[in-house]
Amino acid sequence: MFYFRCRKTGREYDIKEPRWQSEDGGLLDIIREKPLQSLDLQGDRPGLWKYRNAIPLEKDENILSFGEEKTPLIPFQYAGRDIWAKLEYFFVTGSFKDRGAAVLISKIKELGIERVVEDSSGNAGGSIAAYCAAAGIGCDIYVSEQASPAKLTQIAAYGARIHKIPGSRTNVTKAVMEAAKKQFYASHYWNPFFFEGTKTLAFELWEQLKGNVPDTLVLQAGHGTLIIGAWKGFTELKEAGLINKIPRIIAVQPVMCSPLYNRFYSVTDAQECVSGKTITEGIDIADPPRLDQLCDILKETGGGVIRVEDASVVKAMISAARKGLYIEPAAASVFAAVEQLQTKPDEKVVVTLTGHGLKATHRFQELL
Amino acid sequence: MFYFRCRKTGREYDIKEPRWQSEDGGLLDIIREKPLQSLDLQGDRPGLWKYRNAIPLEKDENILSFGEEKTPLIPFQYAGRDIWAKLEYFFVTGSFKDRGAAVLISKIKELGIERVVEDSSGNAGGSIAAYCAAAGIGCDIYVSEQASPAKLTQIAAYGARIHKIPGSRTNVTKAVMEAAKKQFYASHYWNPFFFEGTKTLAFELWEQLKGNVPDTLVLQAGHGTLIIGAWKGFTELKEAGLINKIPRIIAVQPVMCSPLYNRFYSVTDAQECVSGKTITEGIDIADPPRLDQLCDILKETGGGVIRVEDASVVKAMISAARKGLYIEPAAASVFAAVEQLQTKPDEKVVVTLTGHGLKATHRFQELL
Numbered sequence: 072m073f074y075f076r077c078r079k080t081g082r083e084y085d086i087k088e089p090r091w092q093s094e095d096g097g098l099l100d101i102i103r104e105k106p107l108q109s110l111d112l113q114g115d116r117p118g119l120w121k122y123r124n125a126i127p128l129e130k131d132e133n134i135l136s137f138g139e140e141k142t143p144l145i146p147f148q149y150a151g152r153d154i155w156a157k158l159e160y161f162f163v164t165g166s167f168k169d170r171g172a173a174v175l176i177s178k179i180k181e182l183g184i185e186r187v188v189e190d191s192s193g194n195a196g197g198s199i200a201a202y203c204a205a206a207g208i209g210c211d212i213y214v215s216e217q218a219s220p221a222k223l224t225q226i227a228a229y230g231a232r233i234h235k236i237p238g239s240r241t242n243v244t245k246a247v248m249e250a251a252k253k254q255f256y257a258s259h260y261w262n263p264f265f266f267e268g269t270k271t272l273a274f275e276l277w278e279q280l281k282g283n284v285p286d287t288l289v290l291q292a293g294h295g296t297l298i299i300g301a302w303k304g305f306t307e308l309k310e311a312g313l314i315n316k317i318p319r320i321i322a323v324q325p326v327m328c329s330p331l332y333n334r335f336y337s338v339t340d341a342q343e344c345v346s347g348k349t350i351t352e353g354i355d356i357a358d359p360p361r362l363d364q365l366c367d368i369l370k371e372t373g374g375g376v377i378r379v380e381d382a383s384v385v386k387a388m389i390s391a392a393r394k395g396l397y398i399e400p401a402a403a404s405v406f407a408a409v410e411q412l413q414t415k416p417d418e419k420v421v422v423t424l425t426g427h428g429l430k431a432t433h434r435f436q437e438l439l
Numbered sequence: 440m441f442y443f444r445c446r447k448t449g450r451e452y453d454i455k456e457p458r459w460q461s462e463d464g465g466l467l468d469i470i471r472e473k474p475l476q477s478l479d480l481q482g483d484r485p486g487l488w489k490y491r492n493a494i495p496l497e498k499d500e501n502i503l504s505f506g507e508e509k510t511p512l513i514p515f516q517y518a519g520r521d522i523w524a525k526l527e528y529f530f531v532t533g534s535f536k537d538r539g540a541a542v543l544i545s546k547i548k549e550l551g552i553e554r555v556v557e558d559s560s561g562n563a564g565g566s567i568a569a570y571c572a573a574a575g576i577g578c579d580i581y582v583s584e585q586a587s588p589a590k591l592t593q594i595a596a597y598g599a600r601i602h603k604i605p606g607s608r609t610n611v612t613k614a615v616m617e618a619a620k621k622q623f624y625a626s627h628y629w630n631p632f633f634f635e636g637t638k639t640l641a642f643e644l645w646e647q648l649k650g651n652v653p654d655t656l657v658l659q660a661g662h663g664t665l666i667i668g669a670w671k672g673f674t675e676l677k678e679a680g681l682i683n684k685i686p687r688i689i690a691v692q693p694v695m696c697s698p699l700y701n702r703f704y705s706v707t708d709a710q711e712c713v714s715g716k717t718i719t720e721g722i723d724i725a726d727p728p729r730l731d732q733l734c735d736i737l738k739e740t741g742g743g744v745i746r747v748e749d750a751s752v753v754k755a756m757i758s759a760a761r762k763g764l765y766i767e768p769a770a771a772s773v774f775a776a777v778e779q780l781q782t783k784p785d786e787k788v789v790v791t792l793t794g795h796g797l798k799a800t801h802r803f804q805e806l807l
Contacts, residue, residue: 117511137763138511138526143485145506158506161529163763165797205763221589221800227807228760228796392596395505395531395573428596429533429797432589439595 073127075099075263078364086127089182089255091262098360101127101263106310110274119170119271125307126174126267133181135173135205137163144279144421149390150410154420155285157276159297160402164197164225165427167269171259171296172198174268179257180206187257188213190247192240192293192352193222194426195259200229203257211254213247215240217347219399221430240346241357260294260361269300270307276421277308284308285318285421287414289405292322292331292376293354295365297423302368318421320374322365323408325349325381332376334362335369350381350434353401353426383407385438388428392435397428441495443467443631446732454495457550457623459630466728469495469631474678478642487538487639493675494542494635501549503541503573505531512647512789517758518778522788523653525644527665528770532565532593533795535637539627539664540566542636547625548574555625556581558615560608560661560720561590562794563627568597571625579622581615583608585715587767589798608714609725628662628729637668638675644789645676652676653686653789657773657780660690660699660744661722663733665791670736686789688742690733691776693717693749696725700744703734718749718802721769721794751775753806756796760803765796 075084079097084090086101093099111124118139120126128134142161147154162169176199179187186209189199196212203210211232214223218235227233234250236243247256259265277284284305290297298320305317324332327349333341344357359365369375387406391398405422414420428435443452447465452458454469461467479492486507488494496502507530515524530537544567547555554577557567564580571578579600582591586603595601602618604611615624627633645652652673658665666688673685692700695717701709712725727733737743755774759766773790782788796803 136513138513139529140508140511143506143508145504158531161507163526164765165533165795201763201765204761220804221797224800224803224807225765225796228757228765228803229763230761389596393572393598395569395597397532397569397593397596427533427795427797428593429589429795429800432592432797432800435592435596436588439592 072104073101074104076102089184091256091258098261099263101267107307109311110308110313119173119268122271122274125274128174128177129181133177135177135180135202139163141275141279144276149406152409154409154422156396157421157423159423159425160398160427164201165430166194166198167297167423167425168195168198168259169201170271171265171268171300172202175257175259175262175264176202176206176208178264179208179255184255185209186254188247188250188254189257189259190214190243192355193218194353194430196226196231197222199257199259200226200231203231204229210257211250213243213250215243215347217352219352219431219433221432239357240355259296260359265296266300266303269296270304272297273301273304273308277314282313284314284316286418287319287321287420289321289323289408289412289420289422291354291401291404291423291425292324292365293356294359295322295331295361297425298322298365298368299361302372317372320369320372321408321412322369322374322376323404324354324376324378325351325404326378328355328357329376329378330357330359331362331365332378335366335376351384351401351404353399354404377408377411379404379407383410389438392428396424398424399426399428399431400434402426440472441469442472444470457552459624459626466629467631469635475675477679478676478681487541487636490639490642493642496542496545497549501545503545503548503570507531509643509647512644517774520777522777522790524764525789525791527791527793528766528795532569533798534562534566535665535791535793536563536566536627537569538639539633539636539668540570543625543627543630543632544570544574544576546632547576547623552623553577554622556615556618556622557625557627558582558611560723561586562721562798564594564599565590567625567627568594568599571599572597578625579618581611581618583611583715585720587720587799587801589800607725608723627664628727633664634668634671637664638672640665640791641669641672641676645682650681652682652684654786655687655689655782655788657689657691657776657788657790659722659769659772659791659793660692660733661724662727663690663699663729665793666690666733666736667729670740685740688737688740689776689780690737690742690744691772692722692744692746693719693772694746696723697744697746698725698727699730699733700746702730703737703744719752719769719772721767722772745776745779747772747775751778757806760796764792766792767794767796767799768802770794
């Protein structure tokens with residue numbers, strides 16, 4: 072019912088293979104043999120497993136879950152505009168990355184793999200480590216030296232082995248690629264099972280909006296796992312005839328590191344992106360491998376990229392906290408983007424708040 | 440339909456008065472004129488406001504909510520025993536205290552009060568500050584110098600004024616009592632509206648267990664706000680004829696500071712309780728004013744008190760994290776208690792995990 076397809080060559084692979092890239096080193100997509108027919112809501116399963124019939128996992132016994140319900144969607148005012156905030160940090164680790172990790176690690180459990188490697192600026196590492204802990208799977212997490220102390224401590228507590236790599240985020244990527252030659256790579260951006268988890272964001276929004284979809288989604292873009300997931304989920308809903316349009320997707324990147332912006336708008340004289348210079352660490356990725364895919368999605372949905380300055384992110388962090396939402400910098404970046412967003416009257420805008428403020432205590436300590 | 444009653448004199452007060460203690464300085468209970476008849480589940484309201492008809496708030500327009508759904512209830516094994524863990528940190532601030540704060544601050548908004556004071560070892564302060572931020576109510580939070588850095592930073596981010604009081608937790612109490620002469624005291628243990636929030640724990644468990652109740656509830660006891668709430672909720676369910684027994688309630692306290700244990704078992708040669716000597720800061724309360732009430736509840740339900748050593752709490756923190764649950768020391772104390780708990784075969788035991796591990800990063804850093 073599902074198979075892998077290489078984005079580079081189009082070559083197909085059995086979904087049962089323990090595989091995170093193609094034999095040609097290409098990125099993989101997961102393709103449904105026939106479109107989703109319906110979304111059977113299984114109300115007795117909590118959270119994203121409610122959409123079990125849309126998720127490519129063979130056996131129920133491999134389902135990993137901490138019992139989370141759907142994340143809150145609340146009306147919120149920012150910069151004088153009425154928008155909706157989806158509190159995507161309502162997961163066991165405090166980050167939306169759990170959506171992807173829940174499905175990816177369940178699949179890795181199904182494959183019988185006993186130890187994995189992963190690289191992360193902090194949140195993905197925490198999510199992979201937590202689900203590996205729940206599954207009894209060992210893991211090695213490669214992180215940059217700049218990762219937040221709260222995130223590093225959390226990853227270590229789950230029992231993961233942490234490898235701190237000096238220098239830029241690119242060095243971390245190199246180190247994990249080397250490690251991935253020996254151990255299975257539970258990558259949140261290479262392995263497409265991760266998007267089978269993040270796509271449930273779309274299903275939840277559809278359910279919470281009672282069968283409607285937002286006009287515009289404003290989403291953080293580092294590796295773009297939330298964008299790919301959201302697009303995939305809405306596409307499946309459309310194929311199933313449950314909705315008739317896919318929301319416009321606006322990606323948010325830091326001015327200091329905005330490779331998607333540069334690619335999407337064909338900025339030829341852009342400075343080289345270097346990570347480690349912005350406070351929005353979760354989206355501080357200089358060379359995300361799925362850039363082309365992300366550009367295709369933005370184009371298809373009529374979206375674009377908004378770049379935000381750290382100063383406006385800081386303003387958003389404080390401003391959100393003063394209304395009761397304590398969120399980390401990358402999460403707050405969407406509010407900074409809303410200030411620049413052009414909308415039509417009555418447009419329904421949803422932003423995702425991706426990580427809890429408790430993950431960025433050191434940042435708030437610097438600010439307050 | 441509701442009124443206040445003084446626990447000292449029995450004197451009654453109108454529920455509409457802005458009041459947190461009686462004129463005789465006594466503790467107040469909120470009494471229903473007639474028992475709850477039914478629990479009208481209002482599925483379109485998320486989280487605890489689903490039980491709106493059981494909560495004494497006059498107008499819907501005063502409801503404060505971050506849209507949280509019910510907290511997860513998951514099977515968990517600890518020390519070889521099969522129990523259930525209720526993940527009570529699935530609230531916007533990362534602590535169960537939001538249950539109480541949601542109702543208390545909604546009521547304070549209804550009363551038209553514009554500024555409050557509160558004292559806290561950290562979590563209650565965070566919850567009160569977050570809900571005050573959402574309501575546009577100013578607040579002053581009195582905390583001990585030993586409060587965790589992550590919690591203090593969080594409280595400050597919400598815009599609350601923090602007053603750090605040197606010395607023991609008792610000094611904090613003195614300072615806030617003085618402040619409460621001038622500003623309304625949004626106390627999580629004096630003001631009984633707080634328990635109108637924590638009682639929803641019982642409603643959720645009843646719903647999650649499909650109309651059944653646990654045999655035994657193992658709950659943290661500092662000021663005992665969760666115990667009073669749980670007992671109240673189950674009592675209301677029983678009065679409504681929805682259940683026929685109230686779970687046995689086991690309170691958990693640190694060996695270093697266990698006033699409830701001393702009172703309940705009439706320990707005459709107990710050392711004086713001094714706070715600040717245990718890592719379980721959330722339940723490190725030397726002189727909780729509602730001790731008698733807590734003893735009555737434990738007696739009525741056939742429960743008791745279990746004391747835990749810091750060493751066994753540390754073991755529980757690490758052990759839980761190694762299975763994917765990252766929780767703060769006071770939260771982990773219930774696992775340490777389960778090791779000592781005497782149960783009958785097939786007894787259904789539920790423990791509450793009250794605070795996220797991200798609130799105790801410094802503790803995990805010390806341990807790892």
